[in-house]
Amino acid sequence: MAADVAGYSRLMGADEEGTLTQLKSLRNNLIDPTITAHRGRIVKTTGDGMLVEFASVVDAARGAAEVQRAMAAQNISVPQHKRIEFRIGIHVGDIIIDENDIFGDGVNIAARLEGIAEPGGICVSDDAQRQIRGKAGLAFDEMGLQSLKNIAEPMLAWRLLIDDNLPSRSKHVETPLRPDLPDKPSIAVLPFQNMSGDPEQEYFADGIVEEIITALSRFKSLFVIARNSSFTYKGKAVDIKQVGRELGVRYVVEGSVRKGAGTLRITGQLIDATTGAHLWADRFEGRLDDVFALQDMITEGVVSAIEPTVQKAEIELAARRRPANLSAYDLCLRAQPHFHSMTHEGLAEALRLSERALEIDPSYGFAAHLAGSCHALRIAQGWASDLNREMGETTRLFSLALSIDDDDPDFLASVGFVTSYLTEDFPTAAEMVDRAVALNQNSALAWNMRGYAYLFGGKAAEAVRSFERTIRLNPLDPMLFLALAPMGIALIELRRFDEAVAVARKAARQNQTYATTYRCLASALAHLEREAEVKEAVARLLAIEPNFRVSEWLKRGAQWHRHNRLTIEGIRKAGLPE
Known part of the structure; x- marks a missing residue:
């Protein structure tokens, strides 16, 4: 059995002398005698805790339950912030005895179980619960599989329930009904x-x-x-x-x-x-x-x-989670690592999972948004087998997401992005993305979509500001290259070619399969007349998109040929096929 005082540092910080006096009194008058009465041996103490060896796990459970009942009775008239409450963990298993100390997995597991117990509560391992049940008049509540620190495999744990007819901590705290976890974080x-x-x-x-x-x-x-x-x-x-x-x-x-x-x-x-x-x-x-x-x-x-x-x-x-229990939400979560992989196969699997989620729940806006994002990236990568169909699906799915929740900033921003990418209606696109960031100024995705919309609308300086905000809000995002690469293109349009190269190289270090990164790098390096590096960037781009043609690329976005002339000029200078 491992036990320690919950919130010991806080108690000591508030009243060191009083806490030590109270703890010593509890040890002498309640805890130590109870342990001895149940054939327990205190192996060692740690100031706020103790390690105890019992002759049997049933003795350990009975002794722990008696200690917690007595502690709850003692605490009835004590203010919550001054209470001394123990957490207790119990496990049965082999130990190593070394003079006056004990070691081994049995000790480690008991200590980890104590760490996940409630103040005033007792947590026992599955092995211990099997030997206790039916023998000590005690009831249990399953806690499910628990990942314990430094323990290789998750372990099933149980909460030992203190008798309802005796004083316990829960009787003196107003506890609301415990609601189920929602179907989202x-x-x-x-x-x-x-x-x-x-x-x-x-x-x-x-x-x-x-x-x-x-x-x-x-x-x-x-x-x-x-x-x-x-x-x-x-x-x-x-x-x-x-x-x-x-x-x-x-x-x-x-x-x-x-x-x-x-x-x-x-x-x-x-x-x-x-x-x-x-x-x-x-x-x-x-x-x-x-x-x-x-x-x-x-x-x-x-x-x-x-x-x-x-x-x-x-x-x-x-x-x-077990695959048999998957909901639409779970499917979308499982789709995201495939989406982040930025491979042809990964995007295909992400699209399959998000479409399946949408079949399960046609009103799930995030599933529609994720599926639309898969189509958009396939277009950007040059992997669309039917460009018009992929463009149509991107528009349909983003619009579907927005129709499900027209006040969601991420959905709104994505529709603004599509509007700027596929049409000449920049004022409408700008209105959408500006409203999106006004709804949630902390959404990195909304700021990223705003950057794209302003880039496609010919507002390079404002696009850079939006991409910088995206990076500031989510600097560790594994998909940050989706902001860095277009930011590089905006810097090209501002004739800041050296900065564009630096940003594109940073995007390439994070992900080496995003075609836009190498289009940006090839264009900026061509403007700087760094021929050897241009050839390397062109080779990387053609490895990702072997059939790249400048004319076909321009067809993917109505705004490109109007507002991003320096980028296109650099692409042609780099010697990419027309």
Whole structure:
């Protein structure tokens, strides 16, 4: 059995002497005698925790349950933020005895199970549960497969339920009905802790959280818990897994604010509430001279990190689900790695999966949008077997997505992109993409589509600004080359040829199969008369698109021959076939 005190660092920070005195009293009067009574031996203590060996796993379960019941009874009249509550993990298995210590997988697993237990709760392994059930008058709740740190394979874990007729922690906390997880990524942003000791920073911290909630709620792909629900946890010591169950969310954001010498330091972290795993953490600092600018900077930094991190986590989660249980949402998640591969086969598979998702749920706008994106990239790569049909499908699917949700900024921006690419109606396209970024200024995709629309409309400087915003919002995006390559083309039109080469080379380092990258590189290098490098860029382009012809390429977009003359001039200078 492994046990430790939940929130020990917080308790010590608030009242070190009082916490140590209270913990010593509990050990002497309650915990140690209970362990001894159930034939347990305390192998070692770690200040806030202990490792215990029992003669049998049934003894361990009975002893742990008795400790938690007694602790819950002791805590009835203690304020939540001052309670000492133990988390306990139990496993049965071989151990290695070395003088006065024990080692081995049995010990490691018990320690990891303790880490995923609730404060006041007990978590047991599947091996332990099989030996306990039916023998100790105890009930269990299955927690599913759990990925435990440094344990190779996921393990089935169980929550040991304390008897309902005896005092327990849950009887003294108002717990709402536990809703099911939504069918899309769900997230709650908890009030940030004010570590400054300055009440004025409390308002600043709350303001940041409200801004983050508002910014995240603009992503139609996320289910975001409203401020009023999140702020019910303000000032409380919380268990992230319990928060996740009570609010019905998979992800939780928490953080802290600390002031010092005219500056503020904000820390934030994103946690998977189902496992307790940390997915992202960062620190932001700024001066208090302009509080609102600092608040905007922090909000943008947190939101631009969270949205792609959640998406990556959801894709990895979908890959672990059983194929028989796939929904339209799961199919689209599974399609995205194929989409990101930027290969002929990958795009074909992504298109197949997204079309299948649309068959399952014809009102699923994201599936329509993803399928349209597959067609658009096939056109860009020169892989369209029937150019007119692919163009028609791109327009149809993007328009379908927008008809399903006409207020989704990403759908709106994509229709604006298609409008600018296939027609001469730049004013309409500009109106669409401008409205899209107004709806969600933190959407990297909306800014990227705006960049394309302005590029095709002959507004190269504004296109560069949009692409720079895309890169700023999502600097680690595996598809960032889709912003870098067109940004290079816009730089060519501004006669900034050296910058265009640098941007195109960065795109090529990220992905070596995107044809637009090498069209940009060949054109910019030709303008700079760097002949050897031009030949290399041309060879790379023709390896991706062997049948490339300048005349056919120009047919793919009505705006190209009107507004991007320097790019086309460079392509011809590079010696590509007409």
